[in-house]
Amino acid sequence: MVRPVRWRLSSAPLLEVVWDGERLLYQGASGETHYLNAAGSQVVARLHEGEATVDDLLAVLDPAPSAGAAEVLRRSQLEALLARLDELGIVIGTTTA
Amino acid sequence: MRVGDLDIDELARQVQRPCGIDVCIGPFLVNLQLGLTALLPVLWRMWGDYPLAVPGQVRDFHVRLDHHGWLRRWWRPQARFTVDGRSPFQPLAAAHHFPMLEWGLNWCVARRAHHLLMLHAAVLERGGRALVLPGAPGAGKSTLCTALAHRGWRLLSDEFGLVAPQHGRLLPLPRPIPLKNDSIEVIRAFAPEAEIGPAFTGTRKGTVAHVRPPRAAVMRMDEPATPAWVVFPRWQAEAPTRLEPLNRSDAFLMVAGNAFNYELCGEGGFITVARLVERCRCYRLGYSDLDAALGVLGALAETEP
Structure with a gap:
């Protein structure tokens, strides 16, 4: 059985400000500043609370999800966001328990 | 004692000495030496209110404006700007002496003052609160800044919004304001009381003429101001005035993108911009009519708590 990827925030130093639900991140390791819209900001806020799977994060973004194509789209968008945050060194995905 | 307290002959004598003169300009102490004296009348006029430093203070920049080579005194004369003995850019026509000195000083500040967050912005103050006008070239920043400086706002700077990371306040750097091309006549008509120096034609920015910084602004250049508004101006012909x-978040990204040294300041840059944006109301201002733009900005100062 394939374990779902569990996502967590990297331990690299991160400065953040949140305004009107949007988030700006300063990543000390790269010296880069990143902007996250409200959805991206919610993902990071959830990861501050602890590790989460894509399903956990989807539940935060949309507590009453609809089935079908819209759900698939949301999932793929979230996975793309997590992949990008992973590339940037902001989050880390693991499959270990 | 101030630069203008020296008569022009004495100023000429002092700036041509090997030790030059030490002039306080905002938070910087500039040591100036001239081998090229053609700019003395305009320098005396534009820098007249700057205090001469008392001996023993630490100089920030040693700048010199000189003829570029022996032959160039007579044949297509050129001026060379040096800072601490190095010439950071190509010589220019000697007739462009004062603009070159001012551009050279901009270069010095932009390259050296990394203990401050430097915004490419005009800054003015009213009632203790600062209005920051970041602007790309062509946005009308200098014209708007000059107009405001002659309508009840104190000029802190036309070019550099210097934010001190320790307290987040803006440090004054009142320098001559370089008006370009059509802006020169716009300001002559708008503020006849503005003291405008000679027009330098054919510079890399077209015709440039400098507005002397108002005396009150120079007299108060040791008084920082608390940021209250960030307004991104955009002049466009026939545009209605719209704030x-x-x-x-957008303001943060625009301010950070506008700073000369945001990335160099690292974490401190992020914190300083965040604090600036946090304590300011942020706007975009589209305008074509100076009076209307000043009315809108004046209303901000009068109505916002």
Whole structure:
């Protein structure tokens, strides 16, 4: 059985400000500043609370999800966001328990 | 004693000495030496209110404006700007002496003052609160800044918004304001009391003429101001005057993108910009009519708490 990827925030130093639900991140390791819209900001806020799977994060973004194509789209968008945050060194995905 | 307290002959004598003169310009102490004296009348006029430093203070920049080579005194004369003995850019026509000195000083500040966050912005103050006008070239920043400086706002700077990371306040750097091309006549008509120096034609920015910084601004150049508004101006012919609120995230990205040294300041740059945006109301201002733009900005100062 394939374990779902569990996502967590990297331990690299991160400065953040949140305004009107949007988030700006300063990543000390790269010296880069990143902007996250409200959805991206919610993902990071959830990861501050602890590790989460894509399903956990989807539940935060949309507590009453609809089935079908819209759900698939949301999932793929979230996975793309997590992949990008992973590339940037902001989050880390693991499959270990 | 101030530069203008010296008569022009004495100023000429002092700036041509090997030790030059030490002039306080905002938070910087500039040591100036001239081998090229053609700019003395305009220098005396534009820098007249700057205090001469008392001996023993630490100089920030040693700048010199000189003829470029022996032959160039007579054949197509050129001026060379040096800072601490190095010439950071190509010589220019000697007739462009004062603009070159001012551009050279801009270069010095932009390259050296990394203990401050440097915004490419005009800054003015009213009632203790500072209005920051970041602007790309062509946005009308200098014209708007000059107009405001002659309508009840104190000029802190036309070019550099210097934010001190320790307290987040803006440090004054009142320098001559370089008006370009059509702006020169716009300001002559708008503020006849503005003291405008000679027009330098054919510079890399077209015709440039400098507005002397108002005396009151120079006299108060040791008084920082608390940021209250960030307004991104955009002049466009025939555009209606429109002030639109900006959300903080957009304002942050625009301010950071506008700074000369945001990335160099690292974490401190992020914190300083965040604090600036946090304590300011942020807007975009589209305008074509100076009076209307000043009315809108004046209303901000009068109505916002």
